[in-house]
Amino acid sequence: MQLNKSGIMSSWEQVKFSLSPRARGCYLVTDEVVRALPQIKNYKVGMVNLFLQHTSAGLSLNENWDPDVRSDMTKALNKVVPDDNGQVFDHVDEGPDDMSGHAKSSIIGVSLNIPITDGRLALGTWQGIWMLEFRNYRHTRYCLATITGLKG
Numbered sequence: 001m002q003l004n005k006s007g008i009m010s011s012w013e014q015v016k017f018s019l020s021p022r023a024r025g026c027y028l029v030t031d032e033v034v035r036a037l038p039q040i041k042n043y044k045v046g047m048v049n050l051f052l053q054h055t056s057a058g059l060s061l062n063e064n065w066d067p068d069v070r071s072d073m074t075k076a077l078n079k080v081v082p083d084d085n086g087q088v089f090d091h092v093d094e095g096p097d098d099m100s101g102h103a104k105s106s107i108i109g110v111s112l113n114i115p116i117t118d119g120r121l122a123l124g125t126w127q128g129i130w131m132l133e134f135r136n137y138r139h140t141r142y143c144l145a146t147i148t149g150l151k152g
Contacts, residue, residue: 011046013039013147019131021138024097026062026070030128034121037145041119046149048121051111053142056101056134058108064128077104077132101134108132116149 017036019029033050034040040048052059063069081103086092089099112129115122123129131141 008150011043011147011149011151015039015145015147017143017145019141019143021140022131022133023138024074024133024136026060026073026130026132028064028067028070028128029131030064030121030123033129033143033145036143037147039147040116040121042151043116043119043147043149044152045118046116046147048114048116049111049146050114050129051144051146052131053144054110054139055105056098057139057141058105058110058132058134059112059143060108060130060132061112061114061123061127062130064123064126070130073130073132077107077134080104081107095136097134097136104132104134116147119152 015037019032037048050059062073078100081100083096083100084092085096091099091102114129133139133141
């Protein structure tokens, strides 16, 4: 903890955690993230940055209720960047979903910033944290969370 210019104590924490192994698809992981970060409840106001340490998966905020949105997103992304077996992409060392996974990761991104208000993630009514897996094979993905703010 450190004092800011106003004499208020601010805190920084960093936690690395894994997400359950999943094959290609879009998955609602809000509850998994909250379980991995119980210290969020100690913050009155702050931010959490979630950084996925991978190049063929992504993080997004999106629909948290209807699972059809997640399967539709998988279909849409597969249409935008289809798998390839060396006909278009040169980088297919790990299979036809290799380069398409990297491209989708760049499109979606690998980090999120989410405000913390009164010890909870300040997500909108229909927002949830998604982990998007772009590879066919089930992978364990690691996330680095950096939490900063004022404890209350």
